[in-house]
Amino acid sequence: MEDGLVIKSTGSRYRVLADDGMIHECVLKGRFRVSGVRTTSPVAVGDRVTIDTRENVITSLHPRRNYIIRRASNLSRESQIIAANVDQAFLMIAVTMPRTPIEFIDRFLTTAEAYRIPASIIINKRDLYDDEDDAVAARIEIVYKKIGYPVYTVSVTADSSISQITAALKGKITLLSGNSGVGKSTLLNRLNPALSLRTGEISEYHEQGRHVTTFPEMHPLPEGGYVIDTPGIRGFGVIDFDRSEIYHFFPEIFRRSSECRFYNCLHLAEPGCAVREAVACNEIEPWRYKSYISMMTEDNDKYR
Ligand SMILES: Nc1nc2c(ncn2[C@@H]2O[C@H](COP(=O)(O)OP(=O)(O)OP(=O)(O)O)[C@@H](O)[C@H]2O)c(=O)[nH]1
Numbered sequence: 001m002e003d004g005l006v007i008k009s010t011g012s013r014y015r016v017l018a019d020d021g022m023i024h025e026c027v028l029k030g031r032f033r034v035s036g037v038r039t040t041s042p043v044a045v046g047d048r049v050t051i052d053t054r055e056n057v058i059t060s061l062h063p064r065r066n067y068i069i070r071r072a073s074n075l076s077r078e079s080q081i082i083a084a085n086v087d088q089a090f091l092m093i094a095v096t097m098p099r100t101p102i103e104f105i106d107r108f109l110t111t112a113e114a115y116r117i118p119a120s121i122i123i124n125k126r127d128l129y130d131d132e133d134d135a136v137a138a139r140i141e142i143v144y145k146k147i148g149y150p151v152y153t154v155s156v157t158a159d160s161s162i163s164q165i166t167a168a169l170k171g172k173i174t175l176l177s178g179n180s181g182v183g184k185s186t187l188l189n190r191l192n193p194a195l196s197l198r199t200g201e202i203s204e205y206h207e208q209g210r211h212v213t214t215f216p217e218m219h220p221l222p223e224g225g226y227v228i229d230t231p232g233i234r235g236f237g238v239i240d241f242d243r244s245e246i247y248h249f250f251p252e253i254f255r256r257s258s259e260c261r262f263y264n265c266l267h268l269a270e271p272g273c274a275v276r277e278a279v280a281c282n283e284i285e286p287w288r289y290k291s292y293i294s295m296m297t298e299d300n301d302k303y304r
């Protein structure tokens with residue numbers, strides 16, 4: 001018997017890095033259940049497990065600090081656990097080639113808030129930006145830093161140093177998300193050249209609304225820590241927010257809400273709403289408020 005870390009899951013087979021450094025390709029023994037949810041696979045990357053090294057079976061799952069879950073679709077009751085025991089979440093975006101929609105950023109951040117997982121933003125590909133793109137990137141950096149999120153504006157391919165990112169990832173388990181083509185795999189290869197991940201291709205292409213099961217993989221960093229790449233997962237584990245709670249996950253809106261006239265103000269059209277006043281005078285960024293309104297009214301399915 002030995003303890004280890006699940007670094008890859010394909011739904012039925014699991015790659016386990018045992019604490020002695022050996023890799024074991026394992027299957028599950030018997031039945032495991034996560035209480036209350038039906039999942040496509042009960043064990044996920046980031047899980048700590050005990051394995052029987054003679055038979056290469058996982059015999060027990062250790063308690064989790066947290067786990068990020070993603071429902072297969074609105075109609076499905078099955079869920080997929082994307083990762084367990086995550087320390088922080090990084091969203092990589094780009095202003096151009098490809099441009100990440102602002103609302104995508106806000107969906108990601110609110111989900112991280114709901115999970116109470118600290119989130120950071122990497123704005124990549126700055127070598128490609130013209131003056132206008134630079135201004136957009138600078139604005140994004142200012143807005144999100146003011147709310148409290150660390151933001152790193154870089155070019156993973158052109159910058160001679162990305163040491164701030166290396167330092168932020170060191171020793172932690174980090175979930176890395178971002179729309180296809182922003183440079184996630186390129187970053188991982190730079191952090192750990194031994195990985196030689198494929199880059200430049202559209203991975204696991206999927207159409208809007210259609211669910212494709214993809215399996216996140218955990219990559220070790222040379223200086224300690226792991227990054228979980230989430231190919232084909234657009235948002236990450238967009239959860240079913242209770243409408244009356246959505247504003248709790250916009251920290252600056254939540255802070256302001258204590259000044260609203262009504263304790264149950266949803267910051268829509270209520271009189272005496274301090275949030276709308278703050279938006280009107282740009283103390284709260286209007287695009288953040290727009291994202292909030294959109295989450296209050298729109299179909300969340302397209303961000304899964
Ligand atoms: N000019 C420039 N190109 C970059 C930069 N970072 C990545 N790229 C290029 O962008 C393309 C896509 O990068 P990937 O690392 O494959 O993107 P990804 O986020 O892993 O995409 P998926 O795996 O599809 O989700 C590749 O051709 C990279 O060489 C950058 O900072 N500047």
Ligand SMILES: [Mg+2]
Pocket residue numbers: 184185186198199203231
């Ligand atoms: Mg990739």
Ligand SMILES: [Zn+2]
Pocket residue numbers: 257260261265266267268270272273274275276
């Ligand atoms: Zn209000």
